Structure formats: structure tokens, C-alpha cells
Amino acid sequence: MPISRKSNRDGNIRDEDIDTSDIPELSENFFSGGVLTRPGTDLVSNVLNARSAVPSVSVTYGQNGSSTRANELGMRPMQERAFEKRGEQYLLIKSPPASGKSRALMFIALDKLHNQGLRKAIIVVPEKSIGASFADEPLTKYGFWADWVVAPKWNLCNAPGEDGGKVNSVRAFLEGEDRILVCTHATFRFAFDRFGAEAFDDCLIAVDEFHHVSANPDNRLGSQLAALIARGRVHIVAMTGSYFRGDAEAVLLPEDEEKFETVTYTYYEQLNGYRWLKRLDIGYFFYSGAYVDDIMQVLDPDEKTIIHIPSVNSRESTKDKIREVEAILGAIGTWEGTDAATGFQLVRTTQGRLLRIADLVDDAAGRRERVVAALKDPAQKMNRDHVDIIIALGMAKEGFDWIWCEHALTVGYRASLTEIVQIIGRATRDAEGKTRARFTNLIAEPDASEEAVREAVNDTLKAIAASLLMEQVLTPRFEFRPKAPQNEATPGFNYGAEGYQPGKCNVGFNEEQGTFQIEIKGLAPPRSDEAQRICQQDLSEVIAAFVQDKTTIERGLFDGDHVGGETLAQDLTIQRMGKIIKDRYPSLDAEDQESVRQHAIAALNLTQQAKAAILDAEERSGSTAFVDGVRRFALSVTELDIDLIDRINPFAEAYSILSKAMDETRLKQVAAIIGAKKVQLTLDEARELARRALRFKQERGRLPEMTAADPWERRMAEGVAFMARMKREQAHG
Structure with missing residues (x-):
């Protein structure tokens, strides 16, 4: 592996950073720091085409109905779980689309207003259309003790004018008697800038789609929330279906995040508890030429579909969005006019079926407004036949509610993993008779131009990253514990046909909780409360940062030992993941950082190995397939230990999928x-x-050797040699 000298940020390599008495020519202080920069499921092939389709993830759920069943107060399980934490000053609700976050907020806000002494509740949403999610709800009809009522003038999402012009309305609300206001993120930012943090004292600030917030100082909403937290006079409820950002920035500063009580409701709990939806497929599809020429290979006119066409600035776009829509309509069938009442396009397929297609791309005066109004018509919400296909550009994503959507078809890679997760959420609503949903990402293949090839590579890597992340969030939750002689079976967990076996590393599964319990030899347990919280609740966020790291996914896919490359699995699982943990959680001590690293890489690699085990067994359906796949992998190894897990390249399975989709x-x-x-x-x-070499020496009584048979031992020896060389060069000027 090539080695080059790199200095610290100030350009100098300090003796205290590279010296230790325990390793020849290196100083002990080096290990203390130095300069750091902050910077049952079935996973199977979803083959659309012999070469062009990248098989990704197909998920089959149990349909047990639990996630849609209400208690005596009219609360579904996620809402009940959140309401139990209603007394917290700072509450973070992490729950997938369609799980009922908006109504959970209504229950909590009403309690804070009536029972906890708060004077106002301000609901902050990213865009006007989402304001409809917080319209009046007759909660007493379902058993709650109060109704949710927003005076029409205080739902500023429905008010005319620009966001900045509604600041005076916010002032009038704060000074008046009414208690609930709904506005956009932008309106709140303007109001905060005008009135300051003190104007919101004793208010509840509820932020929907919280992933729009960032700890970056340039993020105004993030800075304003940090100021409110520092003042300590507001309550905050933050809600999101994806507590990570596409730019990999932290949503909150660690010291602020620690103040939040978190309620987590997983995708697995949500989808496994549906009544109707049984299967979710996620895949991506390569095309060449114009995407409209290949779109019918993945578009089924009999499925309720949202088509997101590419941005006019993207390489997939023809730069004429109107003609693209016309081409899609022509590919579907014969245009027969426009419905006078709704503005929907009427297209008859070759099979003779008349489709109603909503065009949200054409923004000519009055046209799109009429279509949007028709889509939002509450009288048509439960009418499956109201619309068949929606074509959009920049709309019908976050917060858009069409329960009948069976297929989210997106052309071109979108800006971030967060956006992909939100788009997938459009198809994951439960609806009568809707048994299958899918997401397809159409991506342009590389062409002869080197620059275009580079861009295509970036899009491909991002699509793979999205697939890896969705595999993680759609599967049951992992609960790891170190293998120890005193371990016993935990009530509620099924350990397989032979039951719990004290002499082995056991794999238990709790169907009701959607949780694995897996014993791993040598696993470092989290010691602090914060590390325990991260291991229990934040592993998907850690994995999102890992798979979004461009160098990590490039080296992991195309330079790993699975293709004869130089990148060792430990370069990824230990080095790259370790750096991400240190950057993300700098307040954790080294032992807890290592524990979080081990838990995150175990979750990622066990998911990938379970998928491989399922494919090897040629299983294609059944809600227990993923559970069986995890057990099959655990039984296939002599002992499940953390060193073995660290030796698995997390991207090897993704490469095997990619190699089936691209020609040589x-x-x-x-x-x-x-x-x-x-x-x-x-x-x-x-x-x-x-550092790893020092640990190696403590365990084995010798330093790693350059001539060792084990490549990871040789890599540690390279690190020691590099640091020793830096020390010598420093000494000689």
C-alpha cells in the first residue's frame, strides 16, 4: 500500500503526537489524542432485466395488524409510546412515514397545553403542503379527552403571501388568546430573527421533518433551536422518519442531542404490523440513451405509481420537462383529453384501460393548482380510482399522502439518502387490497465520455449506499451482548429449534418487539448511558454516515480482497468506521467509541451475511427468512466473535449484485x-x-510484523513503521 507523509493541520508533526515508550521510537503521548478534525424479512433479488437491473432488497412482512390497532384513547402503538414520554422537555420521535407522527404530536401538544402549563404550541413544517397533516382532528371521537382544533387564520400554511410576510401573524398569535399555530420552517426562522428567543418562552416548538435541521452553524433553524435549548424556556418535540442528513452533517450537536429523550419506532415494527401491505421491493435499474425509451421496462400501468422525473439540471434530463412528460404519456398509451373537474390527463393503454394521470410538472398558470387541489380533496382520499399515476418534479415527496401508491419510480439519483427514504415512504402506506409496494431508481449507465463516466459512478455509488441503508432500516433491530458464562435465555426470545445453548453464541428473536438478541464473543459493551443509547437507538444513523462516506464505499466495492484489491476489510470496519465514530461522538471515551464501532459494524455485516445466506439457500418469500438467514450465518462459523465480524468486507455482497447488473x-x-x-x-x-498495534502487543507479547501471513497484522506493522519514520524525519529536520 502506498504511504505518504501528511502533516497536522498546522503543518508540523509534533513529537508528543508520535512518540511512545511501548513501541520503539514512538512516544506514549501519541496515543492520547493529537489533532482530529470534526468533519421476519426476506432480502432477495428483485430482477427486472437480465443485465440492467441491480437486485437490491425485497422485504416480506408478517401482516399482524398491530401497528394500526388503536388503544382506548385512539392511539396506535407508536403514538402510545410517544405519549408515555409527554412530560419530557425535549423529545425526539424517530418513526417511519405513515406511522402517525402528526397525530402523536397532537396528543402530546394538547397535554402540554392543558396539563403542563405551556401557553402556546407552534407546529413547524418544511413546506406548506405538509401543514394539512395538522388540520383539525376530532380526537374525542376515538377516546381522547380533547379535540385538535387549529383556527383557520393560524394555519399559516394556508394563508396567502410569502413566508417572510407572515411574521406579523406570528406576533399576533403570540400576543393573542389562541393556543395553536402551524407555519413553515421559513416563517418560524423569520419570526425568530425578528423577535428573538425570549418571545417563545413557555411555548412548545414542534419541528416536523427534523432532518432539515443541522448542527452546522450555517443552518439557521439549527442555530435557532440551539439558542432556544440554551435559554431553556421552551419545550421541543422533534419528529423525523430519517434522523440523518444526505450531506452527513450532524442534526444536533452532541451536547444538545444528549438532552433529548428519544422515542424510536422502527420500520420493521411499522410494516410488520400492517394489515394489508405484505411486501416491499427496493431496486435500481440502469438504462442507456433517453430514460423515456426504457421507462416502460419498469413502469406497470396497472400499479398506482408516482413518477419523479429528473431535475432539469441533471444529466438524465433532456432539459425540456414538458416534452418528457408528453413522452411518458405517449409511452403509456394514447392521450384522450383532460378531465375538466380535476385537470388530470386521460390516457388509454394498449390494453384498453383509461388511466387518470396527474401532471404536477406543468406549472402553467392555474393548471398545476387545479391538479394539486384535486389530489388534496379529502372526499377522494379513500377513493382508489381517483388517480392512477402522478408525474412530479420536486413535488409529491416529503409529507405527501397518497395511501394507494404502490410504486415510487424515481429517475436519476436524488440529492441525498434522506430524500430517497422520504420518496420510498410515499409507497409504504397501508391500504385495503394493497399487498405489494416498490421503489425503483432509474440510473443512467456510464457512456464513453470520461466526465460522464465519473458522474455515473458517483450516482451508482449513492444508489448502492441508499440500498445498504434501507436494508438496515427495514430489518429487525439488533441487540448485541458479549458472550459470557453467566448469560441466560431472555424471556420472550425464540432461540431456534434447539433453544438456548450455554456453550454457543446464541441468536434469539422476539417477534413482538421485532428485535434480535445476538451473543458475540469479545464484544465490548457500552459503559456510559450515552453509549448505551447510541447502541440501542442510533446504529442506523451511524451506518448511514459510513455508507455515505465516498472513500469508504469506493475502496470497499472496488479495491477489496473480493476483487483481488489492496483494501482489507479491517481498513473499512476498524479504520474508516472508527474515524466516523470519533468524529460523530467526540465526547465518548475511547472504550465507548470502540463499543459503538463494534455494534455498528456487527449490525451492518450481519445484515449483509443474512442476505447472502438467504440467496444461497434460494429462499424467495416468508416473513421468517431474515431470521433464518442470521441463524444460518451464525451456525456456519465456528464461533461468532468480533474479530471475525471485522474481517468481513461490508460491501462485498453489494459488489456481487452490481457485477450482475453491469456488463464487464x-x-x-x-x-x-x-x-x-x-x-x-x-x-x-x-x-x-x-494504537491497534499497541493493543496487539498487549495481547500477544510482541509487535505486529511486516512479514506476517495475516494481512491485517502487516497493515498494523505499516502503521508503526509510518509513525517511526515520521519520528526520525522530525528528529533530523
């Missing part, structure tokens, strides 16, 4: 582009390798 020439093109960007060893990486 294009695959070589991609590999060549990645290979041209060889990453040299950095000072931080060498420092971490030297």
Missing part, C-alpha cells in the same frame, strides 16, 4: 476510475494503526 466493460470502467484514486495512508490512519 462498464464494470472495468468504473473500477479503473476508482483505481486511479488510490488513497495513501494518512497520519490519523497511521496513528490508529499504531
Whole structure:
């Protein structure tokens, strides 16, 4: 592996950073720091085409009906779980689309207003259309003790004018007698800038789609919330279906995040508890030429579909959005006019069926407004035949509620993983007779132009990252514990046909909770409360940051030992994941950082290995397939230990999928582009390798050797040699 010298941020390599008495020529202080920069499920192939479809994830659920069943207060399970935490000053609700977050907020807000002494509740949403989610609800009809009522003038999402012009309305609300206001993020930001934090004292600020917030100082809403938290006079309820951002920025500063009580309701709990929806497929599809020529290979006119066409600034776009819509309509069938009442396009398929298609792309005066109004008509919400296909550009994503959607078809990679998760959420509503839903991402193949190839590679990597993340969030939750002689079976967990076996690393599954319990030899348990919280609730967020790291996914896919490359699995699982943990959770001590790293990589790799085990067994359906896949992998190894897990490349399975979808020439093109960007060893990486070498010496009584048969031992020896060389060069000027 090529090695190059890299200095600290100030340009100097300090003796105290690279010296230790325990490793020849290195100083002990080096290990203390130095400069760090903050910067039952069935996973199977979803084959659409022999070469162009990338099989990704197909998920089969149990349909036990629990997530849609209400208690005596009219609360579904997620809402009941959130309401139990209603007394918290700062509450974070992490729950997937369609799980009922808006109504959960209504229950909590009413309690805070009537029983906890707060004077106002301000509901803040990212865009006007989402304001409809907080319209009046007769909650007493279902058993609650109060109704949710928003005076029409205080739902500012429905008021005319620009966001900045509604600041005076916010002032009037704060000074008046009414208690509930709904506005956009933008309106709240303007009001905060005008009136300051003190104007909101003793108010509840509820932020929907909380992933729009960022700890970055340039994020105004994030800075304003930080100021409110510092003042300590408001209550905050934050709600999101994806507590991570596409730019991998932290949503909250660690010191602020620690103040929040978190309620987590997983995708598995939500979808496994549906009554109707049984299966969710996620895949991506490569096309060449114009996407409209290939769209019918993935578009089934008999499925209720939202088509998101590409941004006019993207390489997939023809730069004429109107003609693209016309081409899609022509591919579907014969245009027969426009419905006078709704503005929907009427298209007859070759099979003779007349489809009603909502065009949200044409923004000519009055046209789109009429279509939007027709889609929002509450009288048509439960009418499956109201509309068949929606074509959108920048709309019908976050917060858009069409329960009948069976297929979210997106052309071109979107801006972030967060947006992909939100788009998938459009198809995951439960509706009578709707047994299957799917998401398809159409991506342009590389062409002969080198620049276009690079762009295509980036899109492909992002699509794979989205797939890896969705595999993680759609599966049951992992609960890991170290293997120990005193371990016993936990009530409620099924350990397989042979039951709990004290001499083995056991795999238990609790169907009701949707939780695995897996014993791993050598696993470092989290010690602090914060580390325990992260391991229980934040592993998906950690994995999202890992798979979004461009260098990580490039090296993992195209330079790993599965393709004869130089990148070791431990370069990814230990080095890259370790750096992400340190950057994300700097307040944790080294032992807790290592524990979080082990838990995150175990969750990612066990998901990938379970998928591989399912595919090897050629299982294609059944809500217990993923559980069986995890058990099959655990039984296939002599002992499930953390060293074994660290030796698994998390991207090897993704590469095997990609290799089936691209022809050999294009695959070589991609590999060549990645290979041209060889990453040299950095000072931080060498420092971490030297730390691992010290641990190696403590365990085995010797330093790692350059001539060792084990490649990871050789890599640690490289780190020691790198640091020793830095020390010598420093000494000699």
C-alpha cells in the first residue's frame, strides 16, 4: 500500500503526537489524542432485466395488524409510546412515514397545553403542503379527552403571501388568546430573527421533518433551536422518519442531542404490523440513451405509481420537462383529453384501460393548482380510482399522502439518502387490497465520455449506499451482548429449534418487539448511558454516515480482497468506521467509541451475511427468512466473535449484485476510475494503526510484523513503521 507523509493541520508533526515508550521510537503521548478534525424479512433479488437491473432488497412482512390497532384513547402503538414520554422537555420521535407522527404530536401538544402549563404550541413544517397533516382532528371521537382544533387564520400554511410576510401573524398569535399555530420552517426562522428567543418562552416548538435541521452553524433553524435549548424556556418535540442528513452533517450537536429523550419506532415494527401491505421491493435499474425509451421496462400501468422525473439540471434530463412528460404519456398509451373537474390527463393503454394521470410538472398558470387541489380533496382520499399515476418534479415527496401508491419510480439519483427514504415512504402506506409496494431508481449507465463516466459512478455509488441503508432500516433491530458464562435465555426470545445453548453464541428473536438478541464473543459493551443509547437507538444513523462516506464505499466495492484489491476489510470496519465514530461522538471515551464501532459494524455485516445466506439457500418469500438467514450465518462459523465480524468486507455482497447488473466493460470502467484514486495512508490512519498495534502487543507479547501471513497484522506493522519514520524525519529536520 502506498504511504505518504501528511502533516497536522498546522503543518508540523509534533513529537508528543508520535512518540511512545511501548513501541520503539514512538512516544506514549501519541496515543492520547493529537489533532482530529470534526468533519421476519426476506432480502432477495428483485430482477427486472437480465443485465440492467441491480437486485437490491425485497422485504416480506408478517401482516399482524398491530401497528394500526388503536388503544382506548385512539392511539396506535407508536403514538402510545410517544405519549408515555409527554412530560419530557425535549423529545425526539424517530418513526417511519405513515406511522402517525402528526397525530402523536397532537396528543402530546394538547397535554402540554392543558396539563403542563405551556401557553402556546407552534407546529413547524418544511413546506406548506405538509401543514394539512395538522388540520383539525376530532380526537374525542376515538377516546381522547380533547379535540385538535387549529383556527383557520393560524394555519399559516394556508394563508396567502410569502413566508417572510407572515411574521406579523406570528406576533399576533403570540400576543393573542389562541393556543395553536402551524407555519413553515421559513416563517418560524423569520419570526425568530425578528423577535428573538425570549418571545417563545413557555411555548412548545414542534419541528416536523427534523432532518432539515443541522448542527452546522450555517443552518439557521439549527442555530435557532440551539439558542432556544440554551435559554431553556421552551419545550421541543422533534419528529423525523430519517434522523440523518444526505450531506452527513450532524442534526444536533452532541451536547444538545444528549438532552433529548428519544422515542424510536422502527420500520420493521411499522410494516410488520400492517394489515394489508405484505411486501416491499427496493431496486435500481440502469438504462442507456433517453430514460423515456426504457421507462416502460419498469413502469406497470396497472400499479398506482408516482413518477419523479429528473431535475432539469441533471444529466438524465433532456432539459425540456414538458416534452418528457408528453413522452411518458405517449409511452403509456394514447392521450384522450383532460378531465375538466380535476385537470388530470386521460390516457388509454394498449390494453384498453383509461388511466387518470396527474401532471404536477406543468406549472402553467392555474393548471398545476387545479391538479394539486384535486389530489388534496379529502372526499377522494379513500377513493382508489381517483388517480392512477402522478408525474412530479420536486413535488409529491416529503409529507405527501397518497395511501394507494404502490410504486415510487424515481429517475436519476436524488440529492441525498434522506430524500430517497422520504420518496420510498410515499409507497409504504397501508391500504385495503394493497399487498405489494416498490421503489425503483432509474440510473443512467456510464457512456464513453470520461466526465460522464465519473458522474455515473458517483450516482451508482449513492444508489448502492441508499440500498445498504434501507436494508438496515427495514430489518429487525439488533441487540448485541458479549458472550459470557453467566448469560441466560431472555424471556420472550425464540432461540431456534434447539433453544438456548450455554456453550454457543446464541441468536434469539422476539417477534413482538421485532428485535434480535445476538451473543458475540469479545464484544465490548457500552459503559456510559450515552453509549448505551447510541447502541440501542442510533446504529442506523451511524451506518448511514459510513455508507455515505465516498472513500469508504469506493475502496470497499472496488479495491477489496473480493476483487483481488489492496483494501482489507479491517481498513473499512476498524479504520474508516472508527474515524466516523470519533468524529460523530467526540465526547465518548475511547472504550465507548470502540463499543459503538463494534455494534455498528456487527449490525451492518450481519445484515449483509443474512442476505447472502438467504440467496444461497434460494429462499424467495416468508416473513421468517431474515431470521433464518442470521441463524444460518451464525451456525456456519465456528464461533461468532468480533474479530471475525471485522474481517468481513461490508460491501462485498453489494459488489456481487452490481457485477450482475453491469456488463464487464462498464464494470472495468468504473473500477479503473476508482483505481486511479488510490488513497495513501494518512497520519490519523497511521496513528490508529499504531494504537491497534499497541493493543496487539498487549495481547500477544510482541509487535505486529511486516512479514506476517495475516494481512491485517502487516497493515498494523505499516502503521508503526509510518509513525517511526515520521519520528526520525522530525528528529533530523
